[in-house]
Amino acid sequence: MNLVKEPPQPDRTRWLVYLGTFLTAASVLELEVAWTRIISVMSWHHFTYMIISIALLGFGSAGSYLALRNTKARDGFGDLSRYAFLYSIAILVSLILVTRIDFDALLITKDLKELLKLLLIECLLATPFFFAGLTLSHIITRFQGDIHRVYFADLVGASAGCLLSVAAIQTIGATNAVFLAAVL
Numbered sequence: 001m002n003l004v005k006e007p008p009q010p011d012r013t014r015w016l017v018y019l020g021t022f023l024t025a026a027s028v029l030e031l032e033v034a035w036t037r038i039i040s041v042m043s044w045h046h047f048t049y050m051i052i053s054i055a056l057l058g059f060g061s062a063g064s065y066l067a068l069r070n071t072k073a074r075d076g077f078g079d080l081s082r083y084a085f086l087y088s089i090a091i092l093v094s095l096i097l098v099t100r101i102d103f104d105a106l107l108i109t110k111d112l113k114e115l116l117k118l119l120l121i122e123c124l125l126a127t128p129f130f131f132a133g134l135t136l137s138h139i140i141t142r143f144q145g146d147i148h149r150v151y152f153a154d155l156v157g158a159s160a161g162c163l164l165s166v167a168a169i170q171t172i173g174a175t176n177a178v179f180l181a182a183v184l
Contacts (some may be wrong), residue, residue: 014146018153020137021139024084025157027184028055028132032155033092033165034177035125041174042098043105047118053124065130066137080138087131092183095175116168 032055040048098121107114136154143150159183168177 022157026161029161031181035176059133062133088130
């Protein structure tokens with residue numbers, strides 16, 4: 001196994017990494033719950049359950065991409081910044097495009113176009129999770145010596161994201177909750 005030795009980091013840098021991990025994990029879980037609400041309104045509630053599978057598809061694709069690419073996390077934070085930025089942009093782009101697709105679930109067995117629309121929606125929804133997976137994988141690879149703290153920040157962030165999603169959807173609505181996920 002090809003492990004990357006963690007370069008020594010000042011305490012301030014470590015705390016920024018923990019904060020970034022916390023915010024990314026919170027954003028991912030908040031986004032999943034918000035998308036569940038939006039999809040349940042856009043089409044039948046049966047399609048809301050696919051959000052979890054889509055998130056796993058995005059994260060799994062990120063892992064496969066990194067494994068095939070076989071790259072090591074570099075010392076700089078350039079890749080990490082780029083992945084996090086692309087995650088935020090992908091959230092906004094997917095929201096804009098998915099809400100514009102006129103998908104009719106009743107015609108999915110009769111019209112191939114509806115099946116293709118569903119496939120397009122799934123790809124658009126998986127894209128932010130792909131970049132979130134790249135972001136978190138980069139952090140985990142880069143800070144292996146401090147994995148217990150990184151994982152703690154990830155778990156606490158995911159928990160906070162679940163709680164935040166409930167409050168956000170009730171106060172600002174599901175669509176604005178997606179925007180909040182992009183900001184996080």
